[in-house]
Amino acid sequence: MSSEAEVKIVEDSEVLGWGSSLPVPSVQELARNDSQCVPERYIQEPEDRPLHSVTTEVLNEIPVINLSKLANGDEDERRNLDTACKEWGFFQVIDHGVSDKVLHAMKAAVAEFFELPLVEKKKYSMAANDFQGYGQGYVVSDEQKLDWNDLLFLITAPPKYKNMKHWPTTITGFREAVEKYSTELQKVGDEIFENLSVLMGMERESLKDIHGVMKLGVRMNYYPACARPDLVLGVSPHSDASSLTLLLQDDDITGLQIKNKEIWVPVKPIPNALVVNIGDALEVLSNGAYKSVEHRAVTNQQIPRISVATFFIPEDELEIGPLDSMVDEEHRPRMFKRIKYLDYLRYTLGRKMEGKSHIDILKLQNM
Structure with a gap:
């Protein structure tokens, strides 16, 4: 990364705090008030619009990992995890131990929040310098095209980072449902991290400790x-x-698509499964062995869709860079520079979503 780019990151972080997004109208209200109108700002440029050429032959090729087998030390399943992370960067997890009751309660809590009147939802709007709250993400200019979604983003752990003013208080059981779901997903994430740690040539707890x-x-x-x-x-x-990232999807609606070999592949939901994907930080730590993959969501004409994405975010002060166990100067030289994670997070939150472009600034060939 050039010194100019480094300065830019620091300047942005001083202005943004952790991150921010400009306020925009609620898409839910736009659709409710006029279901046939799509405002110009939401109409994507022709080259960015969803394509109907996504092939159905690959629907079943998204890897499926059995977490129970991983937890029991199944070496074949661990190799399957390794392959999924290297070749796809995405997989679905079954037998993960999170009860159907917890999953359904989480979905119900989300649905109930978005059913609230707009004036009530606005009580939980994002602050000017924070990405927690109700609104839209990655809106950084008044000119950019907008996504067809509304969101509520909450930090659920550790407790000191929770901003309770953004947690709805008028929905019975909302807090309990979110906290229970978050606690259960922490266990799923821990098991995945421990197996990845072994695959990366370290002790089981090393990756989590890092x-x-x-x-x-x-x-x-x-x-x-x-x-x-x-x-x-x-x-x-x-x-x-x-x-x-661990994603809970609607069981009956396919909206998530991932880019694999330049083709947008729909991720058909498996009831009560979780979709897992590698993020940029882990791609850097693995020295590019495990891929963070470009993905998007599409809409449909008939019914609304909800999803819940849970992000496992490194400690602010962690300096991310290729781990020694993943570097071989002869066969796999170091691909990324080192950077404080919070600086990278602020950099990404200060820009609109643009495929894989954010991580490019960390690649050594850009220096």
């Missing part, structure tokens, strides 16, 4: 039905700045 006190960020998404789903995107193409 991350320090991880934060869990929960993004609750609402995608209204859209009269012209061919013109809009629920979420623009991007990779995640986190180390891992």
Whole structure:
């Protein structure tokens, strides 16, 4: 990274704090008030619109990992995890130990929040210098195209990072449902991190220890039905700045798509499964062995869709860079520079979603 780029990151972080997003109208209200109208600002440029050429033959090729087998030390399943992270960067997890009751309670809490009147939801709006709260993410200019979704983002762990003013108080059981779900997903994430640690040539706890006190960020998404789903995107193409992301999808609606070999592949939901993807931080730590993958969400004409993305976020002061066990100067030389994670997070939050472009600034060939 050039010194000019480093200065830019520091300048942005001083202005933004952790991050911010400009306030924009609620998409849910736009669709509710006029279900046939798609405002110009939501109509994507022709080259960015959803394509109908996504092939159905690859629907079943998204890897599926059995977490129970991983927890029991199954070496074949661990190799499957390694392959999934290297070749796809995405996989679905079954037998993960999170009860159907917890999953359904989380979905119900999200649905109930978005059913609140707009004036009530606005009580939890994002502050000018914080990405926690209700609104939209990654809106950094008045000119950029907007995504067809509303969101509520909360830090759920550790306790000192919770901003309780953004937690709805009028929904019975909301806090309990979110906290229980977050606690259960922490266990799933821990098991995945421990197995990845072994695959990366370290002790089981090493990768978690390296991350320090991880934060869990929960993004609750609402995608209204859209009269012209061919013109809009629920979420623009991007990779995640986190180390891992665990996604809870609607069981009956396919909206998530990932980019694999330059083809947008739909991730067909498996009931009560969790979708897991590698984030930018883990790609850097693994020296590029494990890939953070470009993904997006599309909409549909008939019914709204919700999803819940839980991000495993490294400690602010962690300096991310390729781990020694993942560097071989002859066969796999160091691919990324070292940077404080919080600086990278602020850099990404200060820009709109643009595929994999954010991580490019960390690649050594850019120096």
